[in-house]
Amino acid sequence: MFGWLRARRHRRWLAEPFPPEWEESLRRQVKQAERMPAELMAKWRHRIHVFVRETSWEGCRDLNVTDEVRIVIAAYATLLVLGFEDEWLSRVRHVLVHPTPYQGRRTRIGVEGLDYSQGDWMQQLEDDAEDEHLGEAWCESGTVIIVWSEVPTSERIVPAGTNVVLHEFAHVLHELLSGWFPTARTECGESWLEAFQNEYSRQVRDTDRGRRSLLDDYAAESPEEFFCVATECFFERPGRMQTQSPMLFRLLKQCYRIDPISWMT
Numbered sequence: 001m002f003g004w005l006r007a008r009r010h011r012r013w014l015a016e017p018f019p020p021e022w023e024e025s026l027r028r029q030v031k032q033a034e035r036m037p038a039e040l041m042a043k044w045r046h047r048i049h050v051f052v053r054e055t056s057w058e059g060c061r062d063l064n065v066t067d068e069v070r071i072v073i074a075a076y077a078t079l080l081v082l083g084f085e086d087e088w089l090s091r092v093r094h095v096l097v098h099p100t101p102y103q104g105r106r107t108r109i110g111v112e113g114l115d116y117s118q119g120d121w122m123q124q125l126e127d128d129a130e131d132e133h134l135g136e137a138w139c140e141s142g143t144v145i146i147v148w149s150e151v152p153t154s155e156r157i158v159p160a161g162t163n164v165v166l167h168e169f170a171h172v173l174h175e176l177l178s179g180w181f182p183t184a185r186t187e188c189g190e191s192w193l194e195a196f197q198n199e200y201s202r203q204v205r206d207t208d209r210g211r212r213s214l215l216d217d218y219a220a221e222s223p224e225e226f227f228c229v230a231t232e233c234f235f236e237r238p239g240r241m242q243t244q245s246p247m248l249f250r251l252l253k254q255c256y257r258i259d260p261i262s263w264m265t
């Protein structure tokens, strides 16, 4: 019943034209839109339209969540599911937008692979409270938090290959896809998860030895963080990833069912 109502709502929204101001924000602020092939672009607009309408948006610390803020965040979020036929990210229900990085204890104990059940967890909580956060993804409650000052736009330069929206929504996708990882096969016949674990081990070795790598050192934090950091690079610098980490590039292409090279070069 719920699925049917949702489908009807989607159809109603999709019958409305994509607002010209949204189109302008998309073209002006999101570089992936510059060379997106027309057919994918149409699909992308649909996803953005539904995501913007279906999600509750809230600005924190007096941030005014304008249509432009919504469009840019929705565009990056839905870029991740462009390769999927029927995935609208509807499990994400709330997006909170902070203007700048924020400090404070995270919403729930046990985030980011930290095991608070061992050792001096009070101290760990204190440390966590002092960290600056750029975003969070809470799949259970369907909440994603994004720091707007870290989102790449035409007016703002962030470190190459990074994108906090792609990162946080990759956490959501990780949860959606986790059942697929162990069963999928790569083109070489080995399991997808095994090949991915090998790439992660290489990242950890490179980080331990202080070697420069394509991805930020944070990728060595855990396999899930590796997936999210690699996702940022896959959609932001696909050409570079294809050259420097061809296996990782192929694995992500298989996972996201799309080739970002088709619109980046």
Ligand SMILES: [Zn+2]
Binding pocket: 167, 171, 225, 228
């Ligand atoms: Zn993360």
